[in-house]
Structure formats: C-alpha cells, structure tokens
Amino acid sequence: MAEGVSEPLRLLPESVDTVPAPIHNTTSPSPVWPDDEVFAHALHHGTGLDLLHHNGHRVPLAVHRWLAAPDRADESLLQRCSGRTLDIGCGPGRFSIALAQRGIFCLGIDVTSKAVELARSNGANVLCASVFDPLPTEGEWDTVLLADGNLGIAGDPDRLLARAHHLLRAGGRLLVEAAVSDVDEVVPVQLSNGSGNSRVFHWAHVGAEAAVQRARAVGFSHTETWRSLGRVFVSFDR
Numbered sequence: 001m002a003e004g005v006s007e008p009l010r011l012l013p014e015s016v017d018t019v020p021a022p023i024h025n026t027t028s029p030s031p032v033w034p035d036d037e038v039f040a041h042a043l044h045h046g047t048g049l050d051l052l053h054h055n056g057h058r059v060p061l062a063v064h065r066w067l068a069a070p071d072r073a074d075e076s077l078l079q080r081c082s083g084r085t086l087d088i089g090c091g092p093g094r095f096s097i098a099l100a101q102r103g104i105f106c107l108g109i110d111v112t113s114k115a116v117e118l119a120r121s122n123g124a125n126v127l128c129a130s131v132f133d134p135l136p137t138e139g140e141w142d143t144v145l146l147a148d149g150n151l152g153i154a155g156d157p158d159r160l161l162a163r164a165h166h167l168l169r170a171g172g173r174l175l176v177e178a179a180v181s182d183v184d185e186v187v188p189v190q191l192s193n194g195s196g197n198s199r200v201f202h203w204a205h206v207g208a209e210a211a212v213q214r215a216r217a218v219g220f221s222h223t224e225t226w227r228s229l230g231r232v233f234v235s236f237d238r
C-alpha cells in the first residue's frame with residue numbers, strides 16, 4: 001500500500017462499531033491498564049480485542065499487529081530510533097526485538113505480566129514496570145518510544161509527556177504515534193474480547209495537533225509529523 005493511503009486503524013473514532021454494549025461499573029475507573037485474563041487471552045491466542053467505550057462503541061485493537069513483525073509504518077518509527085531506546089508499553093516487544101536486531105540497545109517496559117512474558121520469550125530485553133515507576137538511567141535515554149496509541153497510557157497525556165521529558169537526556173528524541181483524527185480526549189474504557197470485559201480504566205486519544213501543543217507545554221520542541229499506511233507519527237526533541 002502506498003504511503004498516505006488509509007487502512008483501518010485501531011483507536012480511531014471512524015473505525016468504531018456502533019452496536020451499543022454499555023460499560024458497567026464506570027464509577028471509579030483506574031488509570032492502570034488491566035493485567036487480567038481478557039488481555040492475557042488475546043495476547044496468548046492472537047484473538048480479537050476491542051476497546052469498549054462507555055457509550056458502547058467498540059474500537060478493534062491491533063493485537064495481530066503487536067504479535068507480528070514490524071510493517072512499513074512501524075519501520076518509519078524504527079528508522080528514527082537512535083542510541084539507547086526506551087520502548088514504553090512495549091507489549092509483546094516487536095519494536096524492542098527489531099531494534100536489538102539492528103544493534104540498537106532497547107529496553108521495553110510493560111505493566112502487564114503476559115506482555116512481558118511473551119516479549120521475554122521472543123528474546124526482548126523487558127522490565128515489568130509502569131512508566132511511572134522508578135526506571136533505570138532516568139534522564140539518560142536517547143530515544144523514548146510511545147508506539148501504537150501509547151500516548152493514551154494512564155489517561156493523562158500531560159503527566160506521560162512530562163515523564164518522557166524527565167526520562168530523556170537533553171537533546172534526546174521522543175517518538176509518538178498519535179490518533180489519526182483531530183481528537184483530544186480522556187475516556188473510561190474496558191478491554192473486551194467477546195466473552196468478557198476487563199475492569200474500567202482511563203485511556204486518552206490524542207491527535208497530532210493536540211500532541212504537539214501538549215508536548216510543547218512540558219518543554220519539547222516539535223521536529224516532524226509524518227504519516228505512513230494511514231497512521232500518524234510525531235517526533236520531538238527534548
């Protein structure tokens with residue numbers, strides 16, 4: 001597929017299925033991605049997983065992509081990684097593995113035990129930790145990666161961007177995959193695999209323009225926005 005040609009994207013309002021399936025238990029959403037059987041089952045079997053919004057909309061998540069080798073859009077991110085790279089929310093570790101194969105040191109971190117187990121079994125260098133936990137060599141990373149909508153982590157993009165700023169060395173690079181539409185919202189969601197739903201947690205959808213504004217506010221300089229295979233990426237210098 002040519003550069004700039006759209007394909008269905010997870011986390012996009014355009015791709016939602018509008019069949020109502022209301023979320024229950026929205027009273028106290030957690031900021032933390034659920035480390036439970038719903039996510040573990042999808043990762044283990046490579047089966048369907050949706051982000052179920054409070055209004056009943058279902059957005060398919062690209063589990064198959066997380067488990068596959070990097071595609072051309074992922075390549076565009078990999079090519080911009082240099083030096084010691086921190087892959088935040090690495091999932092099964094496709095970026096960490098691809099970078100290691102190119103001789104680039106990469107540490108993946110993920111908060112869910114199944115993702116870490118899979119990443120390790122695939123040979124990735126991974127820590128089971130939240131991005132907000134104390135991490136090795138804070139302030140010395142050359143590149144920080146927030147791939148595949150991970151600017152949504154914890155439903156608090158400002159806190160996450162400030163954390164990335166703190167983790168990078170002066171002059172280091174932040175690479176972000178933004179939502180494809182011009183959106184800027186925090187929503188309560190659940191992971192849903194057809195036979196069960198996770199507990200409710202907060203997730204953010206942040207388009208490129210909002211990402212630039214928010215990143216500038218915590219001290220980043222915007223360097224580039226590009227599209228590949230219908231996905232949108234933004235890079236910043238610290």
Ligand SMILES: C[S@@+](CC[C@H](N)C(=O)[O-])C[C@H]1O[C@@H](n2cnc3c(N)ncnc32)[C@H](O)[C@@H]1O
Binds near residue numbers: 032110
């Ligand atoms: C959308 S998946 C992205 C997977 C991976 N980046 C990829 O593109 O293949 C989001 C991942 O972020 C992880 N995650 C969520 N909150 C996190 C946190 N606070 N710290 C670290 N990882 C987190 C989840 O466990 C999940 O594996």
